[in-house]
Amino acid sequence: MAILLVPLALARADEPPPSAPSPEVSQTISVLSYNVHGIFPLIAKDSPRERMPTIGWLARGYDVVLFQEDFEFHHLLRLQLEHHTGFTGNGMGWDPRRVAVKALLLPLSLAIPSFSPPYGAGLSTFVRDDIARPDDAGRKAYGLCHGWFGANGDCWARKGFLRVAMDTIGGRVDVYNTHLEAGPSRKSVKVRKAQLEKLAEAIEKRSGHHAVIVAGDFNISFNRPGDAVIMRRFRQRLGLEDSAAGPILPSWRERDYILYRSGPSIALGVEHSGEAMEFVSERRALSDHAALYAHFQVTPVPVDAP
Amino acid sequence: MRPEGSRTLFRVMIGVVSACAFAACTLPQRTLGIEMREQSRFQQQWKRYQKLDDFKALVIAGDVGGVYVSGFSYEMTSADEAVRAARALCEQRRTDRRILAPCRTLAIGNERIEEQS
Numbered sequence: 001m002a003i004l005l006v007p008l009a010l011a012r013a014d015e016p017p018p019s020a021p022s023p024e025v026s027q028t029i030s031v032l033s034y035n036v037h038g039i040f041p042l043i044a045k046d047s048p049r050e051r052m053p054t055i056g057w058l059a060r061g062y063d064v065v066l067f068q069e070d071f072e073f074h075h076l077l078r079l080q081l082e083h084h085t086g087f088t089g090n091g092m093g094w095d096p097r098r099v100a101v102k103a104l105l106l107p108l109s110l111a112i113p114s115f116s117p118p119y120g121a122g123l124s125t126f127v128r129d130d131i132a133r134p135d136d137a138g139r140k141a142y143g144l145c146h147g148w149f150g151a152n153g154d155c156w157a158r159k160g161f162l163r164v165a166m167d168t169i170g171g172r173v174d175v176y177n178t179h180l181e182a183g184p185s186r187k188s189v190k191v192r193k194a195q196l197e198k199l200a201e202a203i204e205k206r207s208g209h210h211a212v213i214v215a216g217d218f219n220i221s222f223n224r225p226g227d228a229v230i231m232r233r234f235r236q237r238l239g240l241e242d243s244a245a246g247p248i249l250p251s252w253r254e255r256d257y258i259l260y261r262s263g264p265s266i267a268l269g270v271e272h273s274g275e276a277m278e279f280v281s282e283r284r285a286l287s288d289h290a291a292l293y294a295h296f297q298v299t300p301v302p303v304d305a306p
Numbered sequence: 307m308r309p310e311g312s313r314t315l316f317r318v319m320i321g322v323v324s325a326c327a328f329a330a331c332t333l334p335q336r337t338l339g340i341e342m343r344e345q346s347r348f349q350q351q352w353k354r355y356q357k358l359d360d361f362k363a364l365v366i367a368g369d370v371g372g373v374y375v376s377g378f379s380y381e382m383t384s385a386d387e388a389v390r391a392a393r394a395l396c397e398q399r400r401t402d403r404r405i406l407a408p409c410r411t412l413a414i415g416n417e418r419i420e421e422q423s
Contacts, residue, residue: 037340046340054338222399223351223376225358232398242402250346250371284339 026299027169029131032062032276033215033245033258035179035289038073038122040115048073049114051286056080058278058286062293064166065126066177068217071157072114074124085132089123089162089177090141098158121160123216125177133172136165140202142195145181152183154191161199161216163206170266170300174207178216189226192219196234203238211263213296214240217256217289235259245273247290249280258294265303271295351376356416363388364413365396368405375399377409385414 036055038048056077059065065084070077078086092098098118102109109116121141127133141160148155161178178199181191196218203212220227234240240259247254252275262268273294279286348370355364358380368374377395382388389411396409411419 044340050338051340222395223347223354223378225380228395244402244404246373246403247347248373249342250348251342251344253347253350280342281339283342284337285342286339288340 025169026297028271029064029166029168029173029296029298030062030293031064031066031175031213031215031258031296032059032291032293033066033068033177033217033256034059034276034279034291035068035217035256035287036070036077037287037289038067038069038071038077040072040112040117049076052076053080055279055286058276059126060084063128063131064175064213066175066215067124067126068177068179069122070124071119071122072116077124078126081126084126084128085134087125087127087137087162087164088139089121090139090158090160091120092118093120093141093158095158097155117156119157121162121179122157123160123162123177123179125162125164125175127164127166127175131166131168133165133167136172138163138206140198142198144191144194144198146183146185146187146191152185152188154181154183154188159195161202163202168266168298170211170298171263172210173263173266173268173298174203174210174212176203176212176214176216178214178218180217180219182219184224186226189224189230192227193230196230200234200237209264211261211266211268212238212240213258213260213268214238215256215258215292215294219255220257221254223254231257243270243273243294243296245292245294246275247292248275248277249290252290256289256292258292260294260296262301265301267299267301269297269299271297346371348374355413360415361385361388362415363392363411365389365392365409366412367396367400367407367409368403369407373403373405375403375405376412389414 037044041047052073053076057080060081101118139160139162141158145155146152159179161176164175165172166175180195181188220231222228239261243258243260245258260268276291276293279291355378361382361384362380364378366374366376377392379388379391382391393409400409
């Protein structure tokens, strides 16, 4: 984390020291959001076990790291992020369908390494130790999904959101990590809409009007009918802005977003954002999603004296 | 060990080493990572757009081979209305992604046009 102390004008000896915190003092916080495609190798069609250490190692450079699809190889990511405090999303829960599938697949899970579906949310968030608040986190499953097969196979994971808090120069900022329903069907759009409503409710309840960062794999494409509207409503309801982080390479689909808003005591601004190109090499990438980053400038807002 | 036995052992070792060297040269190298898609984001979008019903329009800002945003409309009452609606969406996304290039009409219906911005 880089703390930028803008040089203050040299104070004259007869001037009293400033009593309120200077608005010129700011801090930069870097955020990475990455769907790491950490599923069973035969389904991933590659070797996630080999990719994960590199992803984790590269992610060290960020203050806040939000992973999605961190299902089977979480320990490999965590190993690399030794100076970060890790949080994980909700587990598989006790939904009878998932419990039945788990029981059915248990013999295979015991025999095959890195095969343990159905899953929990697959979310993990890592925050640098010096800004992490280890006891201030929350997670919740959406309790909604559509389908078990093909493009609509979202019920294999119990998707949800993970909230973690971090300390900044201006106070607490809540960071929400989420992975929404995938799939292009109307039913999938309907589920995504309901999930976003649940997420908005949670943010209103847990974070009030405070500064927040909301990021992850929203599975929302502005190129698909229906998706744009639900994203716009979600953002308007919470007053969220787009950090402008998005894919640069033409192969990537636009599914991931880093959104943010300022709070009464903290102004969040985007210094720069985009695709983290260190996760890509020529025609190969460390996952099937673009890794997005945003560098936020955090500035405390002085509270006016009554 | 008899000389004949050691000769056989030597031949076996040579065989194993040769087989390993052959395998190393001919088997495909395992490369880290996932191969990226051939089809671009814009190609996929164009394919999807073509399936929509008239009146429709597609408006974009930026470079379709890299960073760009778009707005589209469909099932509108006229071509003019379709362009207006698509342009409004494009402008919103252009602001989101902080793209300086203006929104320009790329297609009306399934016909690609290039508008002077």
